[in-house]
Amino acid sequence: MLFVFQPRPGGKNIAPVPIEAAIKEELPDVLSNVVVTGEGRKYLTCMVTVRVEPDMKTLQPTDMLSPSVRRWAAK
Secondary structure (H helix, E strand, O other), X not given: OOOOOOOOOOOOOOOHHHHXXXXXXXXXXXXXXXXXXXXXXXXXXEEEEEOEEEOOOOOOEEEEEOHHHHHHHHO
């Protein structure tokens, strides 16, 4: 698990897209979605989803982690 805490300067807006892109760039085979939010807060929060195996019949996500996520988690 990765925790990064950096207080935001009081009242300053920080664009979430570059932060989301940088996080996803670090773990492209592990993360499927990254969302950074902090509206009205003095800190940012990052929510991520990891890659999962799709159901081959419906192409819907399953609850099985992808092999790349399993390898990363086993480290």
